[in-house]
Amino acid sequence: xxxxxxxxxxxxxxxxxxxxxxxxxxxILQKHSKYVIVSGYVSILFxxxxxxxxxxxxxxxxxxxxxxxxxSDLEKNDYWCVNIKNKDExxxxxxxxxxxxFAKKRNIIPNVEFKFVKxxxxxxxxxxxxxxxxxxxxxxxxxxxxxxxxxxxILKSDKDLEDAKHLETVFKDRINNKLLEKYRRCLSEDVVR
Amino acid sequence: MLFDKERNREERLKFVELWAEYVRxxxxxxxxxxxxxxxxxxxxxxxxxxxxx
Numbered sequence: 001x002x003x004x005x006x007x008x009x010x011x012x013x014x015x016x017x018x019x020x021x022x023x024x025x026x027x028i029l030q031k032h033s034k035y036v037i038v039s040g041y042v043s044i045l046f047x048x049x050x051x052x053x054x055x056x057x058x059x060x061x062x063x064x065x066x067x068x069x070x071x072s073d074l075e076k077n078d079y080w081c082v083n084i085k086n087k088d089e090x091x092x093x094x095x096x097x098x099x100x101x102f103a104k105k106r107n108i109i110p111n112v113e114f115k116f117v118k119x120x121x122x123x124x125x126x127x128x129x130x131x132x133x134x135x136x137x138x139x140x141x142x143x144x145x146x147x148x149x150x151x152x153x154i155l156k157s158d159k160d161l162e163d164a165k166h167l168e169t170v171f172k173d174r175i176n177n178k179l180l181e182k183y184r185r186c187l188s189e190d191v192v193r
Numbered sequence: 194m195l196f197d198k199e200r201n202r203e204e205r206l207k208f209v210e211l212w213a214e215y216v217r218x219x220x221x222x223x224x225x226x227x228x229x230x231x232x233x234x235x236x237x238x239x240x241x242x243x244x245x246x
Contacts, residue, residue, distance in 0.1 A: 051232045172217070
């Protein structure tokens with residue numbers, strides 16, 4: 001991988017089925033809203049040797065019309081919502097801070113766990129996102145320091161600690177240690193949640 | 194012999210670090226060729242577990 005600048009990474013990987021799924025979905029999403037991919041898929045994108053059932057995506061809040069247009073675009077492209085049937089209910093769930101899940105029609109997994117921003121940490125994740133360019137398309141992911149700290153301090157399962165270790169090792173020459181420590185401190189103190 | 198959960202966790206973490214170091218020091222094509230085999234097969238197994246038996 002090559003850092004074009006502080007915000008752009010060029011990745012010359014052979015795409016997995018998961019990478020293709022994410023790129024196809026975000027090609028639609030980016031026409032409708034700002035977004036950022038967080039959590040497990042970020043470490044998988046950069047080489048972690050495991051799959052996942054769901055891709056976590058945080059999206060800027062949409063108005064009713066914006067959400068309906070987006071959902072209509074998804075349907076045209078053969079996606080469906082796996083946990084809610086009615087689009088008004090989907091919007092209500094999102095506005096309540098809950099997730100709706102989108103997958104390709106006739107499939108349940110993999111799916112996108114889709115959430116609206118709900119706190120300062122989510123807003124920060126969108127503002128400080130990194131662009132990853134691959135041969136098949138480009139996506140926006142959370143900055144690496146935030147992902148490491150979140151997995152270490154909030155999620156904390158064995159799988160999450162392994163994801164954090166993976167990212168910390170792969171990016172050891174690129175990590176902003178002051179920023180990482182800041183996130184670790186904030187998340188330990190439960191300031192941002 | 195009893196299963197030592199803590200030692201198993203440490204061993205896994207060491208392997209994660211070893212693989213991440215490989216990713217860091219090899220070309221994207223080299224590590225992703227290997228990653229693709231694992232990720233795609235796990236995903237196919239999640240989608241239709243019966244077909245993998």
